[in-house]
Amino acid sequence: MPKPLNIVILSYHNQNGGAGIACGRLAEALKKAGHQVNFLVQEKTGNDRSIELNNTQWKKAMSWIRFILERLVYLPFEKNKADRFLFNPGRFGQDLSQHPLIQQADIIHLHWVNFGMLSIQNIKQLLNTRKPVYWTLHDMWAFTGGCHHSGACMNFQQACGNCETFIKNPQANDLSHQIWEEKMQAFQERNLHIITCSDWLKERAKKSSILKNQPIESIPNAIDTELFKPGNKADAKKTLGLDPSKKHILFVAMRVNAPKKGFHYLENALAGLDKSTTELIIVGNAQDIPELPLKTHKLGHISSPEKMIQIYQAADVFVTPSLEENLPNTIMEAMACGTPCVGFAIGGIPEMIDHQVNGYVAEYLSAEDLTKGLAWTLENAPEQAARQKAESTYSEAIIAAKHVKYYTHVG
DSSP: OOOOOEEEEEEEESSSHHHHHHHHHHHHHHHHTTOEEEEEEEEOOSSSSOEESOOSHHHHHHHHHHHHHHHHHHGGGBSOGGGGGGBOOOOOOOOOTTOHHHHHOSEEEEOOOTTTTOOHHHHHHHHTTOSOEEEEESSSGGGSSSBSOOTTOOGGGTOOOSOTTTBSSOOTTSHHHHHHHHHHHHSOOTTEEEEESSHHHHHHHHHSTTTTTSOEEEOOOOBOTTTSOOOOHHHHHHHTTOOTTSEEEEEEEEETTOGGGOHHHHHHHHTTSOTTTEEEEEEEEOTTOOOOSSEEEEEEOOOOHHHHHHHHHHOSEEEEOOSSOSSOHHHHHHHHTTOOEEEESOTTHHHHSOBTTTEEEEOTTOHHHHHHHHHHHHHHOOHHHHHHHHHHHSBHHHHHHHHHHHHHHHO
16 A cells, blocks of 8 residues: 555645535545645635634734735626626635645645635745645636637637637637636646536646646546435435425525526426426425416425435436536535436536436527426436446545546655
8 A cells, every 4th residue: 555645635625515525525535545635725614624714803804805806806807797706717725835734745635715815926936845736626727818708709728719608898808818818827837737527628628838848647536425425205204394205406506597508408308397296396496486387395404414305315417507617516425325417518527427318418509408307317227327426436536546547656
């Protein structure tokens, strides 16, 4: 067995958001594999062993100021207020290169580090330590001129600029081009190694002008399959006050009405299902949604993993009609609980859902095909196949081993 590694993981948050949850799970997986893992976060929730950088009132205030300054850099160029947090300049952050845990580490592993945690130059300072730096990408920010998802725009393959999506007066040398130039200079070091959570994101990164010459590996997120596991469906339904004789579709989103979550496609798809036998469960903020074709159970925000597992166990199918995704933790969680999934053919979703094996991959933006997918999955109930996919692809031991192999064969 190779000697244990000393790994420091850097993330904006330890639990909130998909990226925070994913890197927290990776930290636990690596610890279970026998490695020393320290977890530095900008903001902390709960009592886990992550170390909060903002551990004094002064540091919290400085963190807030950096966050505001990031917004102020972008504000004069902002095209649409609704996209305010979908574009980050990466101009403000903190130098962590001399932090004792960085100095002691064998491996520096970055995750989502925006919102004033690390600037582009702060990442360069970490690279200048000459230690192996691994960076798990949860979106496209590392190789674009500031956006987290470029949509149909392919400027990142040559040179960002003339940014019509996020810049109100796009031109060749606009803010997106300036950020692109800064990243081109900062992210060319030989000790930078890229990890993407999906093959889809890997292919985008490989085609980018910024990262095309760097080593890139696709390693999915990990999940504890001993915690997230199937249970008695009828009992779970009864505990939640659901009718065990009905079929239940589960939808989860922090903000149901967030445009990128595609809820209106699901709303249209539900109209084609039998309302006498099928009901909808919504987890998340769903206060402003209209009346739906199916009886709907709004469970609000769920913070307890145990309660969320029970909801997955009660559901007959999990649906994610998102318009942009990398590798959703929710699909992984549902599958681990034996719940088959339905989603659009976008991002990493087709890598997770094997079409008509453990769920259904619907034609992108087709509510009609989403209806077909829900109907097929409810009828065929491929629960065992869903669980098998989670165990064989996303279990902690498998994902930890893939990371260690990359650390030791490249770093």
